[in-house]
Amino acid sequence: MQERDRMELKVSNVRKMYNKTVAVKNANLYLERGIYGLLGANGAGKTTLMSMISSLEIPDSGCITYNGKNIFAMGDEYRALIGYMPQDFGCYKEFCILDFLKYIALLKGIKKSHIDKQVNHVLNLVNLQKCNSKYFNELSGGMRKRLGIAQALLGEPQILILDEPTAGLDPKERVRFRSIISDIAIDKIVLISTHILSDIEYLSNRLLIMDSGTIEDIGQIEQAFTNIRGKVWECNKNELNANTLRNSIVCNTKVNNEGQQIVRIINEAQPVPSATSVCGTLEDLYLYFVGGK
Numbered sequence: 281m282q283e284r285d286r287m288e289l290k291v292s293n294v295r296k297m298y299n300k301t302v303a304v305k306n307a308n309l310y311l312e313r314g315i316y317g318l319l320g321a322n323g324a325g326k327t328t329l330m331s332m333i334s335s336l337e338i339p340d341s342g343c344i345t346y347n348g349k350n351i352f353a354m355g356d357e358y359r360a361l362i363g364y365m366p367q368d369f370g371c372y373k374e375f376c377i378l379d380f381l382k383y384i385a386l387l388k389g390i391k392k393s394h395i396d397k398q399v400n401h402v403l404n405l406v407n408l409q410k411c412n413s414k415y416f417n418e419l420s421g422g423m424r425k426r427l428g429i430a431q432a433l434l435g436e437p438q439i440l441i442l443d444e445p446t447a448g449l450d451p452k453e454r455v456r457f458r459s460i461i462s463d464i465a466i467d468k469i470v471l472i473s474t475h476i477l478s479d480i481e482y483l484s485n486r487l488l489i490m491d492s493g494t495i496e497d498i499g500q501i502e503q504a505f506t507n508i509r510g511k512v513w514e515c516n517k518n519e520l521n522a523n524t525l526r527n528s529i530v531c532n533t534k535v536n537n538e539g540q541q542i543v544r545i546i547n548e549a550q551p552v553p554s555a556t557s558v559c560g561t562l563e564d565l566y567l568y569f570v571g572g573k
């Protein structure tokens with residue numbers, strides 16, 4: 281591979297504490313071109329990890345390299361490669377969309393002669409060009425999210441870090457947003473954290489799971505499903521003995537039309553003869569990897 285085609289982001293033994301809280305325990309990760317979906321419970325450490333990969337937070341120990349170079353030593357050279365969309369971002373109320381993007385372009389060090397062209401380009405990508413004179417407080421949640429991605433795209437970054445980009449969007453806006461992300465993801469490293477499992481299914485080809493400050497690379501999602509194939513069951517809860525229930529991962533409980541509690545579990549073997557084998561979902565897969573916690 282030629283050096284200019286190389287895109288390797290490596291997180292090695294990274295740890296980050298806030299006072300006495302260990303936010304990221306010992307993270308190891310290797311990312312190359314592709315879209316990675318990052319799943320994890322609230323407080324698992326996703327935002328902290330993403331902030332460190334974006335070079336906004338410095339790890340207490342361990343290192344993060346891009347193509348073999350320490351990202352913190354790379355400084356502006358690395359920041360020019362990164363597009364970061366935080367969970368929430370604010371904007372001066374005097375700024376309209378256009379002013380805000382021009383301001384961010386300046387902060388990113390984009391040449392003044394290139395700013396108008398780049399701002400128009402990202403506005404077109406996220407379909408905000410017609411309302412570019414609207415002020416931040418006039419924008420809907422979906423528009424704000426699109427503005428968030430537009431600012432991340434300024435400077436044509438090779439690495440896109442998107443922290444819960446579809447949170448709070450209605451289903452239609454979410455579908456629209458996913459299509460924007462898949463259009464712009466080509467030939468980039470894209471890391472997306474989300475609690476919306478369908479985002480992962482539709483957007484990413486690799487699954488990462490973060491749990492209590494550690495991260496596991498589950499790999500290709502389709503392949504990962506082999507881990508639970510033939511192990512997901514639905515059965516009447518009353519027919520399960522307490523021991524089987526304790527040794528299973530409980531994915532879901534629902535009440536059927538006859539008023540019986542039907543439990544969905546992951547278990548190596550058929551738990552009771554009446555249990556039905558069902559297809560695993562991404563939610564089952566996630567619970568399998570975090571042990572049903």
Ligand SMILES: Nc1ncnc2c1ncn2[C@@H]1O[C@H](COP(=O)(O)OP(=O)(O)OP(=O)(O)O)[C@@H](O)[C@H]1O
Nearest residue numbers: 298301302303320321322323324325326327328329
């Ligand atoms: N600035 C901070 N000061 C103190 N503690 C923090 C700070 N930022 C994060 N933490 C703590 O670090 C842990 C990891 O938080 P983080 O925001 O990285 O998790 P997360 O997986 O992104 O959560 P969520 O899904 O809720 O956004 C949590 O226990 C959190 O309370």
